[in-house]
Amino acid sequence: MQKIREVVLDLQPYINSAPISPGAAHQQACTNDEVTINRWRDQWISQVKSNHQTYGPFSAKSVGNLHGSFGGAPCVIVGSGPSLSENAKLLKDKPDDLKVVSCLHNFHYLEDLGVDVDFYVTLDAGELTIGEVSEGGTKSDDEYWDRTKTKKLLAFIGTHPELLKRWQGEIYFYNAPVPDDSYTKAVDKIEPFNIYIESGGNVLGASMMLVKGILGSQISIFIGADFSFSDKPKTAFHAWDSKYDKDLGNYIRVPSIYGHTLKTWQSYYNFKLWFDVVAQRVPGIYINATENGCFGAYKEGNICHVRQMTLKSAIDLFSIHKIKAGVCKDPTIEKRIILI
DSSP states (O other): OOOOOOOOOOOOOEESSOSSOHHHHHHHHTTTHHHHHHHHHHHHHHHHHHHHHHHOOGGGGBGGGGTTTTTTOOEEEEOOOTTHHHHGGGGGGOOTTSEEEEEGGGHHHHHHHTOOOSEEEEOOOSTHHHHHTTTTOSSOHHHHHHHGGGOEEEEETTSOHHHHHHOOSEEEEEBOOOSOHHHHHHHHHHOOOOOBOOOTTSHHHHHHHHIIIIIOOOEEEEESOOOSOOOSSSOOSSSSOOGGGSOOOSOEEEEOTTSSEEEEOHHHHHHHHHHHHHHHHSOSEEEEOSSSSOTTEETTEEETTEEEOOHHHHHHHTTGGGGGHHHHHOTTOSOOOOOO
16 A cells, blocks of 8 residues: 655754674675676676777776876765756756766766766676666767767776777776686786775775775765665656666665665665765765765664765855855955855
């Protein structure tokens, strides 16, 4: 039985720590590692070889060339969750000194909105990543690939070769730590390339760690980091019509940042646990501006390591000094501006 009600959602109170220890959460987040490795090992190695033949050495085109390029500026890290439809449009008029790094799956969506993205990130090795560049977009495949001419891609060395072939802009490579000796030895034989980017097994995780460990921003503002389906009558996994919306399959219910329940897959809740562990263990400022979802949320409350706020508030937070821009240029103007 279902009933639709209009309710007012308030953020849960903050709690000092998650009810599950970081160690236990990390263990839970890694439960599917062995299955994933066995499924993808040979394809990863094959595609690393192919990409090395075309683009190698990776070290000449590595993300290391971008080290520190953000200079500590705050960065919006864009996931592919359904809440993008609520606030991603605000990035079109963002301050120039606010950086944006996005999962590649959002390419069509952010390009249609006219958002200026500093870097797109790809991690998955499957062929499906190629179609995702335009899935749900308003333009043709060719039009979106043509737009990549002026864009920059941060790519796992095992990315599908066809995706790299179609990308017409700059490409910078990174490696991913795989807990498997045979993979590591095979890659080292192709080229020792030790710029490892942790990811928690998902591209948003790789985006965050590239921002923190390579580009040099320790102020991470997340949007589209739902780790769940939408809570609207028409359940959605993305901000656009997606093939995943047709059949949710087996899902679990988890508490949101507001305390109401959301549907998600166990694998995506594991991703969320990994992000929570990072926020608790790795120094930095973590702002969840997704405005929904379960990042940082437990039934006991939201962990204090992840600040929950709207994207507008986050943008305003890092633009507050601009209120006095006019009087700084001309101290004689009559309008007196004070912050408090």
